[in-house]
């Protein structure tokens with residue numbers, strides 16, 4: 001192992017741990033198998049093999065290092081082999097869990113799509129993905145049942161329409177969150193979509209930014225609608241008293257194990273400078289991020305060790321070569337804005353946000369929504385970070401017909417509080433890490449609570465958020481829900497090992513930003529989930545003070 005060759009910036013104020021595998025300190029020799037694989041062959045090189053070898057010779061020709069590693073840089077994972085229960089998830093070798101089909105994520109930075117793109121996404125699902133499609137909480141569309149033979153065809157059709165799976169996963173800048181209503185929302189500080197587009201043009205697919213210590217999540221919005229507190233880097237709209245509208249810079253958010261909320265650097269960034277500052281932050285992560293242990297490789301660990309002041313100093317002195325302007329904090333909303341319902345745009349038209357259950361739609365649904373949107377005079381839709389779908393630019397006289405058409409597709413613009421607030425990750429159906437089922441359980445939970453709480457649902461002015469994860473990772477942001485449910489095997493009253501959840505209570509974002517309390521032994525058996533949530537909701541409604549939100553209760 002090479003010894004560190006130079007001091008860390010600011011040495012003396014924050015002692016840097018030795019041996020974290022930071023490139024900037026001279027640790028260029030890979031210190032774990034993931035780093036070795038990336039050094040041996042840059043992940044972006046796998047595309048040529050997919051197009052020229054694997055898609056022609058079939059699944060068995062795929063190099064395992066590509067299949068379980070470099071494929072992710074193209075939004076591809078193997079999906080879970082059907083029939084393996086959650087109790088065996090951790091006990092089997094990766095190849096025993098692998099199905100011969102792939103999961104594919106299509107990135108839609110900022111969530112915006114034309115109706116032609118949405119229709120294409122639906123048709124590709126019908127033709128190649130057994131009609132599967134989920135809206136993820138990163139504004140991606142996620143397919144299942146993809147055959148390696150079909151990948152080049154899917155790519156060429158996506159790319160002809162301006163869409164891509166490039167860096168949708170992997171140790172790279174993944175699909176970036178942006179306001180789904182940028183440019184039309186009446187209350188936005190500014191329209192940040194051009195910054196997102198410029199970052200995508202300049203940096204996505206550039207090998208210089210595609211070998212990071214781990215994944216890198218970005219959120220940029222003129223509105224508090226992109227869960228900015230839990231991204232690696234976020235730019236949030238704020239008005240500076242002297243300089244006017246711009247963006248407030250946050251770094252180091254992330255959930256999963258060791259969850260941390262992002263920290264403000266206290267810097268106001270003009271819109272035109274966002275791509276440069278983003279490049280500075282991602283470069284710090286590339287150069288100073290911890291590459292020795294995968295479990296410490298997210299940016300949040302570096303931010304925690306350095307602190308916000310040192311991070312800003314390194315950004316200014318080593319990367320930007322100039323000082324940033326101090327700026328104010330944006331106002332916190334009660335919770336991230338979900339855009340569900342009918343809202344007037346700046347131009348007098350309307351956007352209509354509708355809720356599927358936990359992001360589950362289908363290819364056929366996407367095609368039908370594209371048709372319905374066009375009938376309503378719209379040419380644009382958007383996916384949201386809360387697994388919702390919005391039709392933009394609808395004239396007033398077409399709103400009711402559109403709402404009815406969407407409802408026919410299972411997309412409700414006036415949803416119950418439970419349909420609106422339940423989120424779920426992929427879970428046991430397709431995810432190799434999963435221990436419990438999530439999507440079907442979310443659907444059942446919503447249906448049950450709509451009935452069992454019918455007498456009180458109207459009193460839930462602010463819905464109680466319920467997030468279901470299939471394992472200890474936090475793809476559905478379990479720690480930031482009012483009721484966070486982390487899948488695990490639990491013991492029931494008869495001593496049997498069954499699917500269940502560790503409960504986290506009282507987490508939130510916005511005004512309630514913080515992680516839910518994980519009480520020891522606070523677990524619920526999956527079959528008893530509805531009754532558990534119902535009891536909590538009734539107790540909250542009976543015991544709350546006027547205006548008190550669940551997280552405060």
Ligand code: SF4
Nearest residue numbers: 425431434470471475
């Ligand atoms: Fe898979 Fe776990 Fe993420 Fe759910 S939280 S999608 S089960 S890794």
